[in-house]
Amino acid sequence: MALEQNTPARKTSAPKPPATTRSGASRVMTILEILASANPVEYPDGLSVADVARMLGREKSVVSRQLKSLLETGMVARRPSKRYELSWRLFSLAVRAGDQRLTKLAGPMVLKLAETVRERSHLSVLSDGEVLTVLSEGSRRSVEAVNWVGHTVPVHRSSSGMALLLDYEDEHLVDMIKRGESRIPDREAGEFLAQVRQARRRGYTVANRVFDPELVGIGAPIRDFTGRITAAVNISGPAFRVEPHIPALAGQLLTTARALQTALCSEVRTTTGPEPGDP
CATH class of the missing domain: 3.30.450.40 (GAF domain)
Incomplete structure (x- = not known):
């Protein structure tokens, strides 16, 4: 019979991330969230750099650099039309x-x-x-x-x-x-x-x-x-x-x-x- 006497389990807590990484990470997250929330009917091929910049109220050149960095890490994908969308790698990590x-x-x-x-x-x-x-x-x-x-x-x-x-x-x-x-x-x-x-x-x-x-x-x-x-x-x-x-x-x-x-x-x-x- 699969029975036993109980023993209390020990609890551990995970370390908190350093505060210095939050500002940059939060800006990256806003871009990812904009890409994730794009209406597929209105934007069937993803969002352009100009689209993301307009939605975030940021300079186009700044958004372009951030998107290129995300592309290099595999977090976003770029279609032949030069429009961006979330990558399958990001879904896997999620x-x-x-x-x-x-x-x-x-x-x-x-x-x-x-x-x-x-x-x-x-x-x-x-x-x-x-x-x-x-x-x-x-x-x-x-x-x-x-x-x-x-x-x-x-x-x-x-x-x-x-x-x-x-x-x-x-x-x-x-x-x-x-x-x-x-x-x-x-x-x-x-x-x-x-x-x-x-x-x-x-x-x-x-x-x-x-x-x-x-x-x-x-x-x-x-x-x-x-x-x-x-x-x-x-x-x-x-x-x-x-x-x-x-x-x-x-x-x-x-x-x-x-x-x-x-x-x-x-x-x-x-x-x-x-x-x-x-x-």
């Missing part, structure tokens, strides 16, 4: 930055969830087709689910795996779980698909004695500001404690999922004008 922000924001929320429901709570992501647990907070009870940070499990064996796959097309989903090392039979794949379809309707997943015959897990997806599922939170505990209270525990879980999504989206801000003191 995804990775979102992953880091997710774990920082999720830490206190996962802890609060565990303290509220009094069952171990986790944050998980997809990694090479399996579920990787990146955060875990205990229930402070003597008997609880195992701290699974750093370990992976097949997606069809956990409530988090189901939650991470909710947006997958049915055929892709079945192909994914049958392609793994477990080589599950068609019957089991069909049962998993039925569980995912049910979870789509109610908004959360349940893995009842699937990973372990004495454990029940409840999961919910976490979406970023684009609506894409990037992670999942779940509650896991002994079946005798969790099974009688699945709807109530799921309600607490969904509250945490919505709060985390709101926090992620609130950090996506736009700049409406030039920075004070810009040339």
Whole structure:
């Protein structure tokens, strides 16, 4: 049975960036935000130097130099028409930055969830087709689910795996779980698909004695500001404690999922004008 005694987790804080870099970085960010907010109907080929300079109220020569620097670093791309747009490299970096922000924001929320429901709570992501647990907070009870940070499990064996796959097309989903090392039979794949379809309707997943015959897990997806599922939170505990209270525990879980999504989206801000003191 996958149970353990709880030990408190240590918290660390990330160093703050030096204040001397903020002015230059903020000016770069205004250009990136202008490019990101350009109306694709009005500017189908991106923005010209003159467009960006007009929108920011800066000198054209200054904006031209800044755009060239961003082009050299790969943050923006230039079309044959000499117009600028955000690059795919920037999108890739944004995804990775979102992953880091997710774990920082999720830490206190996962802890609060565990303290509220009094069952171990986790944050998980997809990694090479399996579920990787990146955060875990205990229930402070003597008997609880195992701290699974750093370990992976097949997606069809956990409530988090189901939650991470909710947006997958049915055929892709079945192909994914049958392609793994477990080589599950068609019957089991069909049962998993039925569980995912049910979870789509109610908004959360349940893995009842699937990973372990004495454990029940409840999961919910976490979406970023684009609506894409990037992670999942779940509650896991002994079946005798969790099974009688699945709807109530799921309600607490969904509250945490919505709060985390709101926090992620609130950090996506736009700049409406030039920075004070810009040339």
